[in-house]
Amino acid sequence: MRGARKYRHVIETPEPGKWELAGYEANLPITEKSNPITKEIDRADPAQIVQLLKECDAEIFQEEDDAIINYKRLYSESVLTAMADVAKKVQEVIKDPEDSLIVLSGCGTSGRLAFLLANSFNKLLKGLYRKPCYSYIIAGGDRTLVMSQESHEDNPLLGVEEINKVCEGKRRVVFIGISCGLSAPFVAGQLDFCMNNMDIFTPALVGLNPVNMARNDNVDGWNLTFRQVAERMQKLHEMRKAFILNPAVGPEGITGSSRMKGGSAAKIILETLLLAAHKATSNNTEVTEAYLLEILRTYERVHKITYAQSKKIAAVVKQAGTSLQKQGHIYYLGWQNLGVMGIMDATECTPTFGADFCDVRAFIGNGYKDLDNTEGDLTDLGLQYAVSHEDFLKNVLPSVTENDTVILIFTLDDDVKEVEKIVQQVKENTSHFYAISHATAGQYIPTSVKKLFPSLISITWPILFAEYEGFFLQKFQRQLCTKWILNAVSTGAHILKGKIYSNYMVDLKVGNSKLFNRALYILQKFTGRSQSKCLEVLLKSIYNTDNLTDEITDAEISKHIEIAAHMNKVVPTAVVALSRNCSIKEARNRLDCFPIIREAIEAILSSPGRKRSAHQIDVATAD
Structure with missing residues (x-):
């Protein structure tokens, strides 16, 4: 049973989860634990994926429950006091x-x-x-x-x-x-x-x-x-x-x-x-708790407003997943600060899913002029740093095909005629283009624009406060809403592509020490082998060899990461090698027989001779 709530909430938050109980993955911090809500998200359809992510995001607004572990939550008095102090x-x-x-x-x-x-x-x-x-x-x-x-x-x-x-x-x-x-x-x-x-x-x-x-x-x-x-x-x-x-x-x-x-x-x-x-x-x-609570409740409303669009979000997830499955791409074209949200989401797909930078790419209106970053225009660093709409139209659009998905993100305060102009060019190459549109009460998307899109996620926001700060709060709400939608699209697409096993990113890029340790944990969890054995095979996968030299084993983690950052399928290869007791070359060959990473891992882990399912294996300390 949930303990008594101190505050009145805009949304219904989930009941306390298994992760809050003492002993649940006790050796891991909360941010590295697996979420019981999504333990089978890899088997979910697009609508289910969006629903599961909705439930996870709702946990942000849970209050602490005295009946279980007393973790501080967003609405805890000590957290609100610290927020007020800062x-x-x-x-x-x-x-x-x-x-x-x-x-x-x-x-x-x-x-x-x-x-x-x-x-x-x-x-x-x-x-x-x-x-x-x-x-x-x-x-x-x-x-x-x-x-x-x-x-x-x-x-x-x-x-x-x-x-x-x-x-x-x-x-x-x-x-x-x-x-x-x-x-x-x-x-x-x-x-x-x-x-x-x-x-x-x-x-x-x-x-x-x-x-x-x-x-x-x-x-x-x-x-x-x-x-x-x-x-x-x-x-x-x-x-x-x-x-x-x-x-x-x-x-x-x-x-x-x-x-x-x-x-x-x-x-x-x-x-x-x-x-x-x-x-x-x-x-x-003075800054008061009432100020803080007033603003926090508006963010709960953002959750409610965003996921009221779940059916339409799921349709975009389905198409984005189809694009990745067909070796196509996902492109975000955003305006102003919503363009920044697109760039944030796209950039994060590479380390999370082991994706190529061009699998999910984002572009923002006038590029670095709109981005307004300290170092200015970075386009000279290479094509991957070209992020304006003009760069998209010049360098990317000519190669866009029916396998690609394009998502336009704008508000009705932006240049809607420019949106219309870009859509007219995009539709010549692909029929899979969508829009995320934000309006304030009293604004209406032009019929000519609405007719262009096969699917339009259109969100209208109430006017919140008369103060100037209220205008920015609404901007922040639109950003968060867009973030939740794009996170669902890119995550759901990669799930459908087979980049997730259970709810683990099994094809992550081992790009820093945190990801190195996460990779090691994933190997232990899904193979049941000791940490030392998993480390040995992880290094073999990173260096693409079955013979580890003293130079390799004595090197600092930073050296391993430097090599791993340029390698593909490091973790999946190690999972296969550990599960089948085979060489790295044979493990890579086995993976090559499966176009989908998740299917390869599932086939290996469920093959004859394996007595326990991956989800029943505790992290081992010795073979």
């Missing part, structure tokens, strides 16, 4: 921005979120004729905004170098480090630096694991672990000198894929507290 520190900078800065930093999805938020709130300040005071840091620099650069996450010293650059000459900095799993050394290095310079910095950590579940692995070239940094922050948090915002929101729908629920929850938390700070400043009042 908002008050932000408010101080907004009021007196001279030589002051609010810095958001992260890696991968978290870094892209930091970029999005810093730009959005600077625009809010400019609209009020206030001095912009936000900056962002993303591991790997601006190229990571449009192309995955996973390895930079592992370098805490690089994180320190970047924070020094951005904050040089500042007398006061509110630093917000985002790491959903409390795991990124890049962010840990920055938080440690802040705590060593408290005369200037007020550090805050945003993540989704308890501190005792923060990553505790040794970091190459550093003398601390993330957990040690977080534990030090916890002591300062108790004195209100540093702050940790880490509600539990449940495991991801696809195990460990923090681009999904993790990114959404971090977005909700940060936008809520930052908007509350701005609203309180405009009204010349």
Whole structure:
């Protein structure tokens, strides 16, 4: 039975899940546990996939339940208090921005979120004729905004170098480090630096694991672990000198894929507290819990409004999956900040699903002019960095075929005639084009545009607040709605392509130490072999050899990752080699007999001689 609820909710959240019970995958942090809701998502049809992801996303808004493990949740008093405390520190900078800065930093999805938020709130300040005071840091620099650069996450010293650059000459900095799993050394290095310079910095950590579940692995070239940094922050948090915002929101729908629920929850938390700070400043009042709750409830409404479109979302998922199955592509064409959401989703498919960068690609109106990133136009780095609509029309559209799916993402405040013009060109190459359209109450999509699309996900938003901040809240709501839809489309498409087994990303790119450890765990779970044996075969798969030299076995993990980042099917190959006790060459040959990764793994794991199903195998410690 669910415990008594403290707050009235807009949506119905799921009952407490198995993952909350003591002993459920006890050796894993929440963000790396598998979610019982989606344990058979690999067998689901498009409508079921969308429904399962809807249930997972609803867990963000669950309250804590005294009847089971007492994890802090989004609505827990301690979390709301910490959000208010950080908002008050932000408010101080907004009021007196001279030589002051609010810095958001992260890696991968978290870094892209930091970029999005810093730009959005600077625009809010400019609209009020206030001095912009936000900056962002993303591991790997601006190229990571449009192309995955996973390895930079592992370098805490690089994180320190970047924070020094951005904050040089500042007398006061509110630093917000985002790491959903409390795991990124890049962010840990920055938080440690802040705590060593408290005369200037007020550090805050945003993540989704308890501190005792923060990553505790040794970091190459550093003398601390993330957990040690977080534990030090916890002591300062108790004195209100540093702050940790880490509600539990449940495991991801696809195990460990923090681009999904993790990114959404971090977005909700940060936008809520930052908007509350701005609203309180405009009204010349204090930040209150009532401010925070008012904004959080609007995000619950976003969940309700988004998934009211489930049937139409499922239709797009089905077609996107068909495109990938036929070796086709998915293209997002977005306008303004919704174009950024497309870029975020597309970029994250490479490390998550082992996808090629061209499998899912995104383009934004005027390219880097609309992206408004610090380093400016990156097109000279290569075609994969060409992200404008003009780049799509010139470089990509000529090769688009009936096997491809194109999704246009816009609001009725954008240039709808331009949307119409692009659709007319796209439809000459493929009939599979869709739209995600956002309007405010009183706006209506032109009939000429509506008739162009075989399927249109059209969402109308109510006018929320009269204040200027309310306009930005609606922008953030549209972003979150678009994020949930695109996450469902790209995830569902890759599920239908066979890139997921149970709810595990079995063909992930081993691009950093977190993904290396995740790959190792997946091997243990599905083969029942010891960690040492799984490590041995994982290295054999990475180096494509059956003979591991001392040079390989003695190398640091960073070396293995450097090689693995350029290899395909590392984890599936290792699963086959471990399950069949065969060579790496034979394992790759067996995989080649199956065009679909999931089918290959299922055939291997269910073959004669295997006594236990993959889901019954506990992680072993010895053979």
